[in-house]
Amino acid sequence: MPKAARARPPNEERRPRRAAKAADRLRRLLVIVPYVVQHPGSSLAELAQLFEADENELLEDLNLLFMSGLPPYGPGDLIDVDVSEGRVWIGMADYFGRPVRLTHSEALALYLKGKALLGAPGLEEAAALRSALEKLERVLGPDLLEGLTGRVEVGAGAHGARNLAAVRRAAERRERVEIEYYTAARGELTTRRIDPEHVFSAMGNWYVVAWDLKSNEERLFRADRIRSAETTGERFRARGLVGAGRPLYTRTERDIPVRLLLGPGARWVTEYYETEDVHRREDGSVEATLPTKDLPWLAKLVLRLGGEAAVLDPPELAEMVRRTAQETLARYRSKG
Amino acid sequence: MHPLERLIDLVALLLNSRRPLTFDEIRTLIPAYQQDDHAAAKRMFERDKDVLKEVGIPIELAATDVWDVEQGYRIPRERYYLPDAGFTADEVWALFVAAHAPEESGEAEYAFRKLSAATDPNVLSAMAERTAAPGVDASGPYLGAIADAVSRGRSIRFRYRPAQGKPGDRHLDPYSLVFRGGNWYVVGLDRVRGEVRSFRLSRMTSGIKETGKSSPPPLGFSASAHLAAGPWGLGEPQQKATVAFSPDVAWMAIGSTPGISILRSRPDGWVVTEMPAGPTDAFVSWILSFGPDAEVVGPRQIRHEVTERLTALSGAPA
Numbered sequence: 001m002p003k004a005a006r007a008r009p010p011n012e013e014r015r016p017r018r019a020a021k022a023a024d025r026l027r028r029l030l031v032i033v034p035y036v037v038q039h040p041g042s043s044l045a046e047l048a049q050l051f052e053a054d055e056n057e058l059l060e061d062l063n064l065l066f067m068s069g070l071p072p073y074g075p076g077d078l079i080d081v082d083v084s085e086g087r088v089w090i091g092m093a094d095y096f097g098r099p100v101r102l103t104h105s106e107a108l109a110l111y112l113k114g115k116a117l118l119g120a121p122g123l124e125e126a127a128a129l130r131s132a133l134e135k136l137e138r139v140l141g142p143d144l145l146e147g148l149t150g151r152v153e154v155g156a157g158a159h160g161a162r163n164l165a166a167v168r169r170a171a172e173r174r175e176r177v178e179i180e181y182y183t184a185a186r187g188e189l190t191t192r193r194i195d196p197e198h199v200f201s202a203m204g205n206w207y208v209v210a211w212d213l214k215s216n217e218e219r220l221f222r223a224d225r226i227r228s229a230e231t232t233g234e235r236f237r238a239r240g241l242v243g244a245g246r247p248l249y250t251r252t253e254r255d256i257p258v259r260l261l262l263g264p265g266a267r268w269v270t271e272y273y274e275t276e277d278v279h280r281r282e283d284g285s286v287e288a289t290l291p292t293k294d295l296p297w298l299a300k301l302v303l304r305l306g307g308e309a310a311v312l313d314p315p316e317l318a319e320m321v322r323r324t325a326q327e328t329l330a331r332y333r334s335k336g
Numbered sequence: 337m338h339p340l341e342r343l344i345d346l347v348a349l350l351l352n353s354r355r356p357l358t359f360d361e362i363r364t365l366i367p368a369y370q371q372d373d374h375a376a377a378k379r380m381f382e383r384d385k386d387v388l389k390e391v392g393i394p395i396e397l398a399a400t401d402v403w404d405v406e407q408g409y410r411i412p413r414e415r416y417y418l419p420d421a422g423f424t425a426d427e428v429w430a431l432f433v434a435a436h437a438p439e440e441s442g443e444a445e446y447a448f449r450k451l452s453a454a455t456d457p458n459v460l461s462a463m464a465e466r467t468a469a470p471g472v473d474a475s476g477p478y479l480g481a482i483a484d485a486v487s488r489g490r491s492i493r494f495r496y497r498p499a500q501g502k503p504g505d506r507h508l509d510p511y512s513l514v515f516r517g518g519n520w521y522v523v524g525l526d527r528v529r530g531e532v533r534s535f536r537l538s539r540m541t542s543g544i545k546e547t548g549k550s551s552p553p554p555l556g557f558s559a560s561a562h563l564a565a566g567p568w569g570l571g572e573p574q575q576k577a578t579v580a581f582s583p584d585v586a587w588m589a590i591g592s593t594p595g596i597s598i599l600r601s602r603p604d605g606w607v608v609t610e611m612p613a614g615p616t617d618a619f620v621s622w623i624l625s626f627g628p629d630a631e632v633v634g635p636r637q638i639r640h641e642v643t644e645r646l647t648a649l650s651g652a653p654a
Contacts, residue, residue, distance in 0.1 A: 022339040027391045029344070031446070034453045042457060050460055051449065061340065068344040070352055071365040079348075095351050099450040101418045103392030106450070108483050109443035112513075114434040119515040121594060125430040132427035136451075139421040147487035153514045153559050162591030187584055187629075203518040224592040244437070265617070271536065272517070280501070304625040306645035325649035328628040332643050 028053060029061050030100050036090045037097040044086050062088065069093075107144040111136060115152050120201030122160020124168075161206045161223035164199070166231075171196040171208070176234040180227040185297040189227060190214070195236040198243030199223065203272065207248070209241045220248065249274055255291035258298055259312040262286045266308035269301075287312065299324050339384075342368040346384055347393060351416060356398045356408030385409075418450055428455050432463045443480070478537055479513075481544050482522050486510045491527070491550040495542035496535055503541060508533075509550035512559035523559035525551055532562050577613035577638055580606045582629040589630070608633065616641055 032051055036042050048055045062081050069078035069092065080091035090096075102110075114133045118126060137149050163179075170177045178193050192214035199208050206223035218241055251274075262269055263285050270278055275288040292298050299320040302309050311318040345366050350357065359381055363369040369377045388395050394415040400408040423431070428451075435448035452460060478494070485492050492510055497503040509525040511532075519536050526533040578599065581589045586607035590596055596611040613619040620641050623630050632639045 022343060023387045023390050025340050026343045026347075026387065027446070029340070030347075030391065030393075031449045031453070035449075038454055039457050046457065046461055052445075064338050064341045065344060067337075067341050068348065070345075070348055073345075073367070079344075095348060098417045098420075099453045100391075100393060100416055102447050102450055103443075104484065105480055106392070106443045106447035108480050108487075110431065110435055110447035110451075112479055112483055113437055113444050114431065116515050116520070117434045117437060120518075122592070123433075125426070125433055128424070128426035129430035129434060132423060132431050135421040135423060135427065136431075139419045145487070147489065148483060151486055151512045151553075151559075152483075153512060154516075160592050160594060162587075182585070182588060189584075201518060204516075205518075224588060227587055300625055300627050303627060303646075303649060304621045306621060306624055307648045321649060322651045324627050325646045325651075328624075329643060329646040329650055331628060331631045332639070332646070 025061055029065060030096070032058070032061075033065065033090055033093060033096040034099040036088050037093060040089050041087045044083070044088060047088065059083065065090070065093075102140060102144060104144055107136075107140050108148070111140075111145060111148070112152070115154055117201075119154040120204075120206065122162075122164050122206065124165050161226065163226045163229045164206055164223050166229040167196050167208050167223060167226065168199050170229065170231060171199050174235050174238060176213075176232045176236050178230045178232055179221070181221060182225040182227055184225065184300070185294045193232065194219070194221070195239070197238055197241045200244035202244070202248055209243055209246070211236070211239055211241065220246075247274075251291060252293065255293055256295060256314065258290050258292055258295075258314065258317060260288055260290060260302070261310040261312055262288060262305075263308040266305040269305070269309070295320060303328070337368045342366070343384055343387060347388065347411065350395065350409055350411040351413065353410060356396075356400045356410040358400060358406055358408045361408065418453075420454070421451065423451065423455075425455070425459055428452050428459065429463060478540055478543055479520055482510060482537065483513060485544060485546055485550075486513060486522070489550045489552065490546040491548050492544040493547050494540050494544045497539050497541050506535065507547065508535070511553035511557055514559045514563060516560070516563060521559075521563060523562050524553075534559070534563050575613050575635065576610055577619065577635060578608065578610050578633040579623065580608045580631045580633055581626070582606055585626055585629045589626070606631075613638065620645065 028051060032047060032053075035050070036047070044055050044058060047053070048058055051058075062083060065079055066081040067078070071077065077092075079093045079096075080089075082089040082091070111133065114129055114136075117123060118129055118133070123129070137145055141149065167177065167179075169175075174195075176193055176195050178191065180189055180191050182189050192212060194208075194210035194212050196208050196210040199206060201207070208221040208223050208226070210219055210221060211217075212219040218239075257276075260266075260269070261281075267286060269275065269290070270286065270288050273290055275290050277287070277289045279287045281287065290298070295317050298317060302311060302317075302321045303324055311321060345368065346362070349362065349365060357365075359378060362381070363377060369381060371377050385395055388411075393411060395409055395411055396415075397407050398410055400406045431448055431451060435444040482492065484490075490510075491508065493505060493507050495503060496506045507527040508522065509527060510522050511524040512522070514521045514523055514534070519538060521534045521536050523532065523534045525531070579589075580602070583605040586609075590598065590607070590609065593609075593611050596609050599608045599610055601607050616638060620638060623632055623638075623642060624645065632642050
């Protein structure tokens with residue numbers, strides 16, 4: 001029986017589309033078909049959601065699938081697609097019953113994203129993710145990840161946050177939470193209500209992007225400094241705040257330009273923070289300007305750099321560092 | 337006939353054929369290639385083959401029979417199908433989180449969809465409704481290409497903007513990728529300087545160009561050892577340290593430090609803890625970042641190091 005014997009779907013007129021698009025549609029169809037074969041009667045709406053596709057596009061593709069199959073393309077050779085009452089069944093396509101293997105770039109992308117997430121500590125899913133990546137290595141290894149296993153290292157030593165799971169859940173459910181938040185610079189604990197939209201890890205720390213109802217502005221909170229997080233039972237509408245990839249520091253006019261002299265052990269400061277006017281001196285040390293809103297915070301940074309950094313300007317910061325060092329030292333002296 | 341239909345027919349045919357099929361055989365079987373102009377049909381077939389490769393379908397050329405006279409095309413089933421990894425529900429969820437972390441990568445999402453084809457639909461739907469996947473920033477647009485070069489042992493060139501000094505071209509034999517402190521680095525042999533260097537991916541200002549075969553990493557190569565010191569907290573644990581924290585910060589240190597345990601609370605409210613400590617420098621830095629809110633009780637050598645640094649910083653004669 002000639003292939004055209006099957007009735008063409010009514011929306012056929014709008015074609016043909018560009019061939020470039022066919023690759024994307026083939027790719028998508030080859031993931032959807034195995035899913036429907038394994039889960040007969042899946043709803044169109046559910047498929048559209050899972051595969052981030054438009055329902056009409058999906059229907060078009062399924063209609064084309066219905067015209068395909070094996071030679072000689074008789075009724076017993078064509079793939080059976082049944083769409084009724086918004087549900088989909090696919091038959092006569094056992095050979096499409098399992099998904100096609102991953103492409104090289106798919107395997108790499110997922111593997112590396114997984115590895116990066118493992119490098120962000122304190123993630124609830126860490127153990128499951130680790131074993132999933134091991135299985136992935138095993139399954140894909142010979143073909144796709146060979147040459148890369150053992151050559152991707154994830155650094156240890158970053159910090160988790162005890163309320164990470166709670167704020168993640170609140171962000172997912174769009175629930176307003178009340179938090180106790182520690183402002184390190186002032187050594188102060190405040191209580192505030194926030195609408196958390198995103199949680200992301202950057203520079204080895206977890207951050208929460210939220211609307212802060214106390215100051216009525218967008219704020220970035222360090223998750224490890226959230227002492228407690230209680231849900232309020234209220235829901236909020238997302239305001240479209242920007243998540244991962246945003247700058248961690250926003251300059252303002254009130255910023256104080258701090259001039260630092262950095263030894264070799266403190267050179268990372270220019271990598272890590274937004275610095276300006278970076279000059280290398282003859283002896284290899286580096287001068288840089290680090291703008292800050294917050295001198296006490298910078299005093300602690302200099303303290304932490306422990307002799308590898310010196311404050312060139314302003315003098316009150318140099319004094320603050322000395323005072324904090326003396327105060328800290330006093331703890332050690334008093335108990336011998 | 338729509339190209340998608342033709343492509344599906346081609347995949348179905350080659351996947352089901354018991355032996356490799358020549359183009360002429362394929363042409364007699366699939367009506368879409370049966371136009372009069374043989375050359376045009378062949379060109380269309382070649383383009384289709386490219387599409388299949390792009391989508392990741394392994395289409396191979398092989399002898400059609402044992403006499404090796406003719407070559408034909410086939411899609412070997414053992415290379416087509418994704419092997420079953422047997423993921424648990426928790427593992428599927430973990431992969432979902434990884435695949436949907438922000439930072440554009442439709443590739444990772446595709447990978448996830450294939451890997452989760454057998455998962456319970458209810459589980460998958462519940463996942464798709466969870467909107468806010470946590471993200472890790474700063475992989476930048478070149479990670480995939482560099483990982484590819486590392487895995488295939490290719491030497492690469494790129495433009496780089498260092499934190500100090502002028503931007504310029506770099507020529508690198510990439511040995512390893514390292515994720516540390518929220519950033520990806522590529523570590524390898526800098527061909528111009530003749531030594532091992534590390535480069536932060538977010539400072540690369542161009543894509544990479546492959547320039548040929550890379551030298552292999554030396555035996556026992558450890559990329560982390562070549563990364564400049566940084567603020568990455570405790571470092572790889574090597575010993576135990578006893579540290580007291582003030583009531584203001586104790587909860588924070590306890591909540592964010594892996595492997596920490598509470599030994600006791602002092603009458604003044606300070607909390608004495610024990611934790612794994614890394615290389616002394618990194619650990620001392622971390623302790624100092626708490627200022628007067630933390631005190632190292634032991635070991636003596638770390639305590640000594642802390643007071644040394646504080647003495648220098650306090651401006652008093654040592």
